[in-house]
Amino acid sequence: MANSSRAIVLVAFPNMTQLDFTGPAQVFAMWPETSVVVAAKTMDPVVTDCGWAIVPTVTFEDAPQADLLMVPGGDGTFDLLEDEPTLAFLRRQALGARLVTSVCTGSFLLAAAGLLTGKRATSHWASLPMLAEFGVIPVSERVVRDGDRVTSAGVTSGIDFAFELTLDEFGREAAEAIQLSLEYDPAPPVNRGNVALADPAFVAATLAAKRADRFERVRRAADRLAP
């Protein structure tokens, strides 16, 4: 890995949604001449939303410059919206990164760092409207690109996001080979994974609940960004 020409830096933090992180990680690990590093504040194991922990491979301080920076989401993002060490790390990495990306509510951390201001971006559907507080243009699509910013929607959208980047970077044949290796031929036995198909009353209640839980923290972080 020391001689790898490209570094992908995956940011890890407590109470992240582990599949936001692990889905794309599996795809990126198959990219040629690429090292995938797990960067966190300290080397302590990071306890995910599933109750078990992932071990960082490097601290923020020692992380290499990312070619591709990725921030996962989860409840944990909303605890870090005013966390200067995390925001400073993202800003510093973003200066040199070719692609600055997120999965799920990871876009809120990028937004709180000022890295999505004025850009089109997405997030988990249940929090998406609150992105506007940061001067971001919320877009309800599975993967959203605005220049070198690439954001994806909730959790499993990170897998599609990683395949879209694979297609861009290495072409169709390489993307297909990775897809076949991961047998990514999804066949969900139920069909309510898209908010557009969901019960409107349930959607409204969930949006309201997430707003009640998170809006104050979002608003405070947004005020710090542009007082």
Add this chain to the structure above:
Amino acid sequence: MANSSRAIVLVAFPNMTQLDFTGPAQVFAMWPETSVVVAAKTMDPVVTDCGWAIVPTVTFEDAPQADLLMVPGGDGTFDLLEDEPTLAFLRRQALGARLVTSVCTGSFLLAAAGLLTGKRATSHWASLPMLAEFGVIPVSERVVRDGDRVTSAGVTSGIDFAFELTLDEFGREAAEAIQLSLEYDPAPPVNRGNVALADPAFVAATLAAKRADRFERVRRAADRLAP
């Protein structure tokens, strides 16, 4: 978690394919009144195929009786086909488990423990034919059930497997709610995730390469099982 009525035991081992493990784990973590534990030989962090590690929550010795036992796959499975502590743990757990399951080549570990003999089962397409060495009936489907044995195909099929079990255990409304929460509305940008769609020459070469790499270990383990 101490009062949870149901334990899901996910087996962890070095060089497992982490998405085999982490995909279903995310779905299972959303089951009501369920504790998800990560069981390994020791409490040492388990380095996955992606280069970073997952921390076990319990040793084989201290693991609770699983209601649902799940074995992920990966190259690492083929290093454990004759590993008595691992095989003994699987056999002991299988005696009391209501469901004995695997993702990807995890079925080879179940088979080596004698837990799939005479049963229909699946695995990653590139290794599937070798399951027959253990007296297992290889089936090329994404999720295969034979009584209380449920096996799934390569890597990402584990997510569909977990949703099928969710549907069984908790019904359609619950499965849909978890699906919406994980925005599991897959949209791969390429369409070669199914071996039936892949280039036959590539498929043949991959089957031959996996056989060259793994057959000797498979055959030796199968001989131990039924000398």
